Amino acid sequence: xxxxxxxxxxxxxxxxxxxxxxxxxxxxxxxxxxxxxxxxxxxxxxxxxxxxxxxxxxxxxxxxxxxxxxxxxxxxxxxxxxxxxxxxxxxxxxxxxxxxxxxxxxxxxxxxxxxxxxxxxxxxxxxxxxxxxxxxxxxxxxxxxxxxxxxxxxxxxxxxxxxxxxxxxxxxxxxxxxxxxxxxxxxxxxxxxxxxxxxxxxxxxxxxxxxxxxxxxxxxxxxxxxxxxxxxxxxxxxxxxxxxxxxxxxxxxxxxxxxxxxxxxxxxxxxxxxxxxxxxxxxxxxxxx
Ligand code: AMP
Numbered sequence: 001x002x003x004x005x006x007x008x009x010x011x012x013x014x015x016x017x018x019x020x021x022x023x024x025x026x027x028x029x030x031x032x033x034x035x036x037x038x039x040x041x042x043x044x045x046x047x048x049x050x051x052x053x054x055x056x057x058x059x060x061x062x063x064x065x066x067x068x069x070x071x072x073x074x075x076x077x078x079x080x081x082x083x084x085x086x087x088x089x090x091x092x093x094x095x096x097x098x099x100x101x102x103x104x105x106x107x108x109x110x111x112x113x114x115x116x117x118x119x120x121x122x123x124x125x126x127x128x129x130x131x132x133x134x135x136x137x138x139x140x141x142x143x144x145x146x147x148x149x150x151x152x153x154x155x156x157x158x159x160x161x162x163x164x165x166x167x168x169x170x171x172x173x174x175x176x177x178x179x180x181x182x183x184x185x186x187x188x189x190x191x192x193x194x195x196x197x198x199x200x201x202x203x204x205x206x207x208x209x210x211x212x213x214x215x216x217x218x219x220x221x222x223x224x225x226x227x228x229x230x231x232x233x234x235x236x237x238x239x240x241x242x243x244x245x246x247x248x249x250x251x252x253x254x255x256x257x258x259x260x261x262x263x264x265x266x267x268x269x270x271x272x273x274x275x276x277x278x279x280x281x282x283x284x285x286x287x288x289x
Contacts, residue, residue, distance in 0.1 A: 003092045004062075008103035014148045016098070017061070021150050026051055026058035029151035031142055034064040034101070035081040036090040039186040039194035043155045044094035046183060050153045051097075058152075062091050063145055064101040069109060070137030081199050100148070108144065117143045119173070122165040122259045126272055127283065130249050135166050142167055146176055153179040159186075159193050161272060161285045165259055185285075187213065193284045205277040211244035212273055212284040219271050223288040228265050233288075241275050249274035249281060256287065 007013045021027060028051035030043045044062060051058030064087055071077035084101055091099050102108050116136050123135035146154065156164045164182050171178055186194050191213035192206070201209055215237040222236055230253040238251045252272045254261055262269050265288050272285040 001089070001092045003088055004096045004099045006088060007098060007100050008107075010100065010102055010107050010148055013098075013100045017059075017149045017151075020059055026054065026056070027149060027151040027153075028058065028060050029145065029149050029154045030060075030062040030096075031145050031154065031156075032062060032064055033066045033080065033196065034087050035083055035196040035199070036064075036087045037186075037194045037196065039157055039159060041090060041094055042186050043157060043183050044091060044096055046181065047153075047155050048095035050155070050181065059097050060095055061098045061100070061149060061151070062096050063149075064099060065105075065108060065141065065145075067108070067137055067141040068105050069140060070134050072131055072133060075131070076197070076200070079200075081196055100145075108141065116140050117170060117174075119166045119169045122162065122169050125261075126162050126250060126252060126254075126259065127274065128162065130274065135163070138163055139166055139170050143170065143174070143176075146171075146178055151178055153181055155181045155183055157186075158182050158184055158285070159195070160283070161270060162259060165257070191217070193282075195282060197280055197282060200280040201277060205280065208244045208246065209277045209280075209282055211241055211246060212275060212282060215240035215273060216271060216284055216286045220286060220289055223265050230261070230263050230265055230269075233265055233271070237271060237273060241273065246275035246277055249276065253288075 028047040030047045032040050048060040051060040066080050068077055117139040118136050119139050128135050156167055168180050171180055192210055219233050219237045234251045234253055238248055241248050252261055253265055254270050256268050256270050269288045270285055274283045
């Protein structure tokens with residue numbers, strides 16, 4: 001396994017990525033906040049494969065940056081887990097060539113930073129409602145990472161379903177000319193969606209958090225049996241979450257592209273869940289059969 005090259009200065013990163021692209025190299029990018037787990041691993045491996053398309057070895061690159069602008073006041077920015085050494089090993093095992101990990105957030109957001117990317121429609125509601133400013137921070141940092149890297153393709157997880165919709169809208173509306181590839185949710189053996197935030201959970205909260213994937217599956221099964229009324233499906237999922245003493249943030253059934261709530265579930269409608277277990281807020285989602 002080869003440890004990837006670590007670049008801590010965004011300007012140096014930009015110079016080398018642009019030079020590679022100008023030399024005809026294909027670039028695949030995975031933006032992350034680090035503390036990498038199996039969900040990230042699947043994106044990193046896919047990036048390796050996407051970079052090498054066309055029979056010539058490309059560059060599979062990743063960024064590790066805990067982006068302060070996507071955390072609200074009182075959120076977990078200060079305690080967000082970090083492990084750069086472990087992350088570099090994980091990137092190396094997945095075949096990543098270069099990693100951008102800015103040594104100081106001020107290199108990405110200096111004091112005079114004043115430009116923000118706001119995606120309207122799909123940022124509203126869901127996580128956008130409970131985390132004001134979150135998607136503005138996400139869209140802005142991703143736009144910056146795209147400009148620094150100029151990848152041909154960038155990979156994002158469906159675990160953050162609304163985030164993926166926000167990025168797709170931004171790339172389309174601002175003509176970034178980058179292919180966005182969504183990747184399926186990777187779960188623990190028992191069903192809990194992998195998340196860096198799972199490390200916050202006590203054993204007791206971890207056990208209760210399983211109710212997210214269980215509520216999802218139970219609702220998918222109810223839909224498969226013929227229940228199509230969105231209000232009934234949402235109530236079903238909510239009751240299961242509340243039975244596990246979760247503080248529900250939202251339970252929504254939406255259209256997969258517009259993210260607007262639907263009244264009747266159809267194949268492909270997405271059930272989105274967010275709930276607190278103790279102080280930890282977790283999300284999950286899945287399509288209806
Ligand atoms: P994060 O480090 O949480 O910002 O996540 C970086 C990328 O990994 C995002 O595109 C996430 O959607 C994706 N990701 C996180 N968890 C998972 C998971 N369990 N399955 C698939 N992708 C994931």
